[in-house]
Amino acid sequence: MSFNDILVMRQEIVLLVIIVLMIIMEIAIPQNKKAGIVHLSIFLFGLHTVIGFFVIDDKSLFGGMYRTTEMIHFFKNILNIGVFIILLQSAQWVKNNLISEHRGTEYFTLLFSSLLGMYFMLSAGDFLMFYLGLELSTLPVAALAAFEVSQRKSSEAGIKLILSAALASGITLFGISLLYATSSSIYFETVSENILNNNLTILGFILFFAGLSFKISLVPFHFWTADVYEGAPIGIASYLSVISKGAAVFILMVLLFTVLKPLMQVWDKLIYVIAIATMFTGNLFALRQQNMKRFLAFSSIAQAGFILLGLLIGNQLGAATVIYFVLIYIFSNLAAFGVVQAISTQTGKESMTDYEGLYRTNPNLSLVMMLALFSLAGIPPVAGFFGKFFLFTAAASEGYYMLVFIGVVNVTISLYYYLLVVRAMFLRKNENPIPFFKNDLYMRLGLLITVAGILVLGIYSPLYEYIYELSNLIN
Template identity: 35%
Template sequence: MTFNLTLSGADLLLLAPEIFLTVWLCVVLAVDCARQQIKHETLAYLSMGGVVAALIMLIGFDYADVHGALLNDTFVLDGVAIFFKIFILLATALVLLISIEYVRSFRFFRGEYYFLVVMSALGMMFMASAQDLLSVFVTLEFSTFGFYVLVAYLREDRKSNEAGLKFFILGVFAAGLLAYGISLVYGETGTLVFSEMTGMPGSYGLAIGFIMIFAALGFKLGAVPFHSWIPDTYQGAPTPVTAFLSIAPKGAAMAILIRMFYVALATFKPMWVLLFVVASIVSMTYGNIVAIAQKNIKRLLAYSGIAQIGNVMIGLAAGTKRGTDAILFYLLTYLFANLGAFAVVVGVSRRIHSDEIEDYNGLNRRSPFLAAAMLLFLLSLAGVPPLAGFIGKLYIFVAAIQQELYTLLIVGLVNIVISMYYYLIVVKKMYINEPADPTPLTVSTPLKTAIVISIAGTLLLGLYPGPFINWAVDAGLMFSNAATMAGDVSVPIAPAGG
């Protein structure tokens, strides 16, 4: 095996968004250092400008079908990579908007905050392109480093320190698992690149290795039984960081999981389908049932996130092209609903300095805008039409029923009803209960913008999902081969029109 690590000018084009963002990050940091008196808002908008520029670049790549692989296939830019990079940058831009008001309360290191957020995003963009195990390891650690600092950012808050420590210890543990799993897989197959592993003979070493890698990625996703850090970390971390943590790493880890299982392990599909069926059922049920007992809104959203990841894994359990399409679309719906919900949490907690659900009593009287936004986001998470979450869930279920996964479907459907209970309890507090203190709450402009964008996304994906579904379908085109190989039967689709 020889490594070809030279880069031509055309190759650099594929890396352009990452290179641009790296340079931009240095500029942001330099500006922050050079001009001590600069307002942190300026830095925020500066960082956002870079993110948006990279976003536009990637959308251009998507239209122009700029695809390719670099550095001996360790870095690929294909439909899925572009999709997840856009996903991550969208999340980053919204998180930056949400952060502006929050960062104002930091006493130190306001500028570095934005640097760290965008740096984590950069790491996750590389994750979305990782095509071999070595780059999986490197990019995963790269993206996590920023989060270690961000989670513990509130230096004087013990909860934040505790959260940072828990996140760090479990993160390092996961890294160890990942490295060990990679070494086992390399020992068995003699390669690190996914596409070269396709069709390898099975062995215990390979199975144990991949289960360890799955566990390490499971930590990022927050799937049961790798979820234990999630509630405490979510609760302790600064809320915008929680919002970021709850969406972007999940997308990046999902990109790697899809590649790994659909490409490297395509021939072992019957075995990993079982793995995902079990993981999905356990995550959905555990997340939803434990969420019922939560008194803190961030913990509630943490457990709801565990359940949502269970839903996403239904798509992986389907193991088909349609399964990945459904996952991509579902994550997109989850992005808006989840970030929106956290944005409302930021908006409320900045005013009343509490994240207890009890303190959401009468929110409708104090701020009809925040209450209505929260209502929409929670109902979207619960999967109520006409909101995005409903289409996402339906798409996932359609993928599952085509593989005739009835148990999984029934558990998924029952879980919708369970989840409705705790989402509605929050709705009840906001709308039905009377506020203890009826003073109206105000919302700052950047936060309002983020919430309005999330509402627009939630409604648009719910009412007019056609183009987005097509995008997800096109992005996953590369998997149509892998899935057919494992015995998927394509079914005719009804003719459109009259």
């Protein structure tokens, strides 16, 4: 293996170097100057995001355990941008809460470790690498969810997340062991050659799918979502809802479309039922939420149901629409979480009734929130509409008219509760509304990027064509 081969893993290596640097900084920087670590880590990660855009050749390393293609590389860049926005949005929170307790560095180290795990999960060429990546991406997030040790809710979120994740990984492992039994190998290439449509394989596949469903929070396995989002720090909740979910959707899509393609007769029925259940559960439970974080949690469950529509198709069009939808979803959801983060950091208020009359005091924040909710609901001028539109057309092109109809019904339900928040902000009056406050530079930059994404991504059509070409590799 030559030096050039190693450079194929450039994304991972750069991130690993950053993690090691953060640990050294923790020792090297004196306590009274620890606030600088926030700026430093944002700068380093910004650098990493920029470096990520350089082209990497398609290659597989370590006897096929690690592989990278243009599509995987592109998706890693999407994740980078998402994490960068989360860092910008949570900078103020870290400064206020963690630096004084000397725990700022750990926050960044754990967050980056989790992202590293996601890289390995996306690039996995066999089930062992996939499993290790899955664990490395889950465990640090569980530690982060329990990060506010003085708050009971945070510990509760942490224990709920770690127990659900451990059960999910156990179920996944049992499924992988059955797939290994029937297909003689754990390498994806060999598995896809040898996979047969027999009962043991189907059992293995269903267990495997159940494990991944925990990460995407599909319906029978969604119970942890709302509790963890409510208890965890908001930066971590948004990380779970966009980055973790996005990566899991991507790897599930790659596996379904390549390795498990021979089982398509099985999984298209499975996904059909789960998609309907997920959309209805997410939307109907979101109707009755008063806490903004729980509200966004159930809305993210519903969005996962919409993503399944694209998975159902199983061809290039499906892959392209799913990646495009996830990209837009990352920007819209991060904008919504960013506003919740800003208000919670400044005033500590998270309930929907506190948002009444927000437009009078903080017009800019309410406009960002409105755009984000419109994008999540899929109202035409913003990007979210195009994401949903492509998903529905793709599903209709394969003849799933009934499912598209149910999807449209669900979009209508979701419109109602998204507009509830908009009504609270713009039309309701409040005796003591949230006072006017000024966000710091990082938060404003973070919100600006998300707003730009929401407005531009839908209209800029070369992007979709580019994604469509990339998805060609999947066939």
